[in-house]
Structure formats: C-alpha cells, structure tokens
Amino acid sequence: MLNKLKRAALGAHTPHDKATAASKPIPMPLPAQVRILMSQHIGAPAKALVKKGDEVFVGTKIGEAGGFVSANIHSSVSGTVAAVEPFRLSNGRMCDSVVIKTDGKQTVDPAVKAPEVTDKASFLAAVRECGLVGLGGAGFPTDVKLQPKQSVDTLLINASECEVWLTSDTQEMLECSDDIIRGIKAVLQYTGIPKCIIGIENNKPECIDLLCKKTKDDSAIEVKPLPSVYGTGAELILIEKCLGREVPHGGLPADAGAIVMNVTSVSTLGKYLATGMPVVQRTITVDGDACAKPQNVVVPVGTAYQDILDYVGVKGELGKVVAGGAMMGPAVENLSYPTTKTTSGLILLSKAAAQPAQVNPCIRCGRCVEYCPMGLEPVEVNQAYAARDVQELGKLHADYCFNCGSCSFVCPAKRPVTQMMSLAKAFYLGEIKKGGNK
C-alpha cells in the first residue's frame, strides 16, 4: 500500500498471445546471402576485418571490436564476401556491413574450439572474443557488463519475456536449460558473484518447473516466479521486483548491486564455453495476424527480413512489420534490413491491424500515470512539452522514460503518448545540453 502511494506502476495487462510458445525452433533454409552489420551493439561499431572476395566460414571473425564498449562480429555462414559497404539503418544512420554470398556448405571455421578458461581474466577474454552482447534487445557488450566497478551481490537472469507474442526466450529455456545452467555457473564462478536469481513470469509454468528441477541441488541459483504484467522484463523493473532495490537514475544495475543478463545471452554463453561457437545465429519468433505459419525459427545473423517472410509466408495483405516485440520494437519500412544478434522477433501485422487508431482528445483519466512502470506522469509531461517548459519537464523527470509503451497501450483516447514522451525527453535533454546546467 505504501509503495502504491509512492508510485502506482500497475503494469499494463498486455495480451499474452504466445501462440508460438510450444513451437520448437527449427533452422530456416540458408539464405542466398547475408548482410552482417558492424554495429549490432551499444558502443563503437566493429571494424571490418575482411574485404571483397575473401572466403569466410561459420564463426570466422569478420569484425574487430572498435573500442572498450564494443563487440566482435563473426560470420554466420560459409561463403565469399561479396561486398563491404555502408548500409543505411532504419534510424537513418549509416553503418558498415559485410555482405556474404553463401556457399550452402556451412563449413565451420577450423579456429572454432572451446575456449580455455581458467580464471577471471581468461573468462572475460573469452566472453569478449565470442562477441556476446545483451541479446534481449539492448545489445550491451557482456564482457563490459561482467566487470563492474561497484560490488555486485546478485546475478539476475531476465527470463520474464513480457513482450506480446515473443516466445524465443521460452523456447530457449525449454530446449537449452543445461546451457543456461552452465552459463550461470561460469559467470558465478569467475566473477565471484555469490548468488543468481532467475526471474520468470508466471505465465510460463513449464519453464519455471524445468529450471526449478535443474537447479534444486544448487543453493546459489534461485528461480523466482514473477507476476505476468508488461514491464516486468525491463531491466530496472526486474531489479525492483526481484531484489526490492532501485537503480538510481542514470546509474547502472551494478549501482544496485546487480548484473542483469538475458536468459538467451547466458544460454549462448553456456553454448560458447562448451563448443567455442561465437554468436552467429539466434532464435526469432515470427508471429502476428499476417503471418501464415507463426513459429520460432533459427536464423543466421544477417538474414534479410524478406528471406524470413518468404520462409514463413504472409497471409493476406501485409500492413506493418515490427522488428522485436510489438510494444517496443520499431516498425520497419524496408524488408531488406538484416537481422542482428539482438533481433528477437518479427511481428507481421495485416493492413487492418496496422491502421492507426483515431486519436481523440485527452480525457485526463490518469491511466498513463497509474501504469507507468517508472512512476512518471505522461499527461503532465504532455502539457509541459506543449509549452516547451524545460523547467517543468525537469520537475516531471521526463528524462526517466525508457519508452516501454505502457502509456500508449492503456490510453483510451489512443493518443501517441509514448511517442510524445520520447520527443519530450529528447527536447529536454537537448535544452539541458544547450544550457549546460541541470
């Protein structure tokens, strides 16, 4: 009750629609070519190591981390490099990319072998080498995450998967639980973090049962069922729900004594430690009302969206394609975009479902306030932003928003609240920068 007075944060009841929860990931046929971006992570883009005409294999390093906060990039296919060229991303920025014509053999690079890990330094070096980043979507380089300056007492595994439609994490847990446990144990052993909590939303009872069974002999690992409301899977909210701590604004999870890893990331780490295969493929959920056969598919990194659509089939008239989850993922305008390490889903919406709703006047019902997981007040931010009132935006903490989409979801007037929040945030931060004072 006292917490509710502080901040309602009810958590939106988004539809679960996890129709593909039981769909075992199957590899899709190899595309004729892949385009591997040199920037699939937060931080500096990787530098391409190959040039046109080079022969590459599965697991060959083709991009070298371009700085401390950066990640290596590996080839997901065997074949010949057709081009190394800049490519325009959906956010308008340019990014180097390596186009590889596949030879269909999928020959594994002879250099791929399980890394020798003996201590913390060699463990971190191995994590860095495999190009692992936060696969939940943020893409923060894992090796950087695993060496915090603050003291950390808990490794949190984010297995809540609160996004509508997505089930790739669910399948990862059901299919690769041993890899997950191996990954967790390695992180605990080499970083010296004493305990691990796996947070899973209670709409995935089979995952909870399986992981409970697998971890019952290990007192360091706890499986924590979480309420299935949207927002639980956000890193900050997960820390609050699992540990009862808040990350101070602008800080990292380590400031609250936690490191958060996505369940697929830790599973990929487990696989890498066993086989030495870096991050070259991932499971993607393809769903939505315009998808003919909703399913989980394993795709090589760099596969064009169009190739995936051709494989799963489009039903009716395609209106909108969303990369990632339906709540936070961007709508793409060009199906030649390639998948990256962090692409967790493709949502295909029909023309009818994609029609924008009619926007009505705000009735000040306060739902955006009640459901904001961060405890912000979008309706007030809207007024302050309309008046371009920098001081008021600061008082309302417009810069705390992380675009989860809850406010737009619950808005009965169907206003683009989340979009307004990001505009307000950008405006506020821009003005603060200009003014130079906080």
Next chain:
Amino acid sequence: MDTKLIVSASPHVRSDETTQSLMANVIVALCPCVVASAIIFGVRALLVTAVSVVACVVFEWLYCKLLKRPNPISDLSAVVTGIILAMNVPVGMPIGQLIIGDLVAIIVVKQLFGGIGMNFANPALVGRIVLFISFAGSMNKWVFPDAAVDQLSKATPLAVADPSKLSLLDLFMGIHGGVLGETCALAIVLGLVYLVATKTISIAIPASYVGSVFVFYLIATKDLHSALVAVLSGGLLFGAVFMATDYVTSPFTLKGKLVYGVCLGIVTFAIRYWGSYTEGVSFALLFMNLWVPYINDLTRQTPYGYVKPAKKAKEGAGK
C-alpha cells in the same frame, strides 16, 4: 518493394479500452439509479432523464457544428453529463429550466473551455449549481407525483430536525424525498461495484470521501446512527461515486485521490454541519474541483530511481 509498409512509433498494440467504452461503462453504472428513480418517483423521472440527455447531445452537436469542429457526440460524454444532471434534479423539475441547466453544463462549462478533457469543473455539477441558485423553488420541491408514496416524506432527510427517527433501511432503499438519483443508495452502490469491477474508476475517491464524512460525523455526534444517516442522505453517495470521480476534475495519483477525497469530506462536513445549507456536496465538489491542479502538483509520484538532490543525498539513498 511492391507493398508499402505502414511505419509508426511503438507500441503496435493498444488496449481495447476507448473513451467511448469508458463512458459507456459509466452509463451502464448509472442505469440502476435511473431505474430506481423511475420506481421511486414515477415515470416522469424517465422523461426528465431523456430530455436532459437529448438536450446535452444536441447542444454539443450544435456547438461543434457551428464552430466547424469534429463531431464529438460519439464519445458518449454528453450522454453521461445529461444523465448525471437529470439525476440531480427533483422529479417535478420544469423541462425548460432543466434545459437551461444542460445549456450551462455543455456550452458554458465544457465547450467554451475546449471540450472534453478541458473543463475546469464537472459540467453536470455546475449545471446543477446554476439550477439550484437560479430556480431554488423548483430545485427544492421534493414532491412525489406518485400518490402512493406521497405521504412518506416531503423533505430531504438532511432537513429533518431529529435524524434518529429516520429508518436506515428506507434511506438505503431510497424511499424518501430528494433529487432523482441521490436517494437510492442501493442503486448507487450497484453502480459503484460495476465501475470498480470494470476498472473504470478507482475506489480511492468514493471510499476516502464517504469514509471521511462518516468519521467526521461520528466524532461530531458520537452516534453511529446519525453518522450513517449523514452518509446515506443527500447527494453524498451519488456525488462521491459519479461526480467526484470525473476524470478531468479529479487528481491523477492515488495519493492525490486520497487527499482530494478527504478534503471533499472536510468541506462537505463543514457546510452541512456548521453552514446554513443542508446540502454541501455540490459546493464541496465545485470548491475542490478548482484545487485539483494544485493537488496534482503536490501529490506527484516518486519516479523509479529518483535520488533526492545532493543536499539530502544520504536520506534519498537510504530509502
């Protein structure tokens, strides 16, 4: 690329709730009151309600037509205003006077300030107050056109000198004088249950408002019966459930809603207990409506990860 894709900002799914569905919920919740008023006061109650609804919708449509604005009547908010205003007049209200109330509610209070979401006070409430002050004669005539119940009571229970003689059951069932919607507590509670069950409103405002009035009366009179009479009589329940919870004129946060409810309780109690008016709810609501922006300002939520500025950093971090 042969097909053009639609691009828009996330999220790409929306809840089923719309302005229209919320207003429809309120209309459904008002139905028990309308039915009860027809049973208690006779069929003229239905006529009054129908006229008020039609007048509100027509005024809204006409105003937007004249000003070439998009037609807003499909959001059903004018219908809600019409029913609530009708529930706030006695059954014998002359139709012409009622329509003046509708005009004030829709044109003056709602549309002149910018339409739905922009009104500073609850339109139906101001409509009621204007009628109350302008046509005090008609507004205070608690006549029962139905002869069968005519003998029961002619005055609103609040004006009764000795409340201990009033039957709580009669009060709860609404067999006493008053305006159309306020008498039958049972119907109002049914409406409240529906509104809370459909998550249309939060229970915070009705609970804190009615609760605080009850507590104040209990302290002042030291008598459970009179405190219950105070809660069940007059417009308190109807106002707390249907008028204090108006989205536009109530605070956003739980903290704000509780503050608002208790302040309403204080003002209502003060007017009823010490003031010369027997009925304090509408003035309490109007008074507190004007405070809502300030309450909002003072009862903000604490955002996640907020640390108090450097001076008090230690306290903030320890929270």
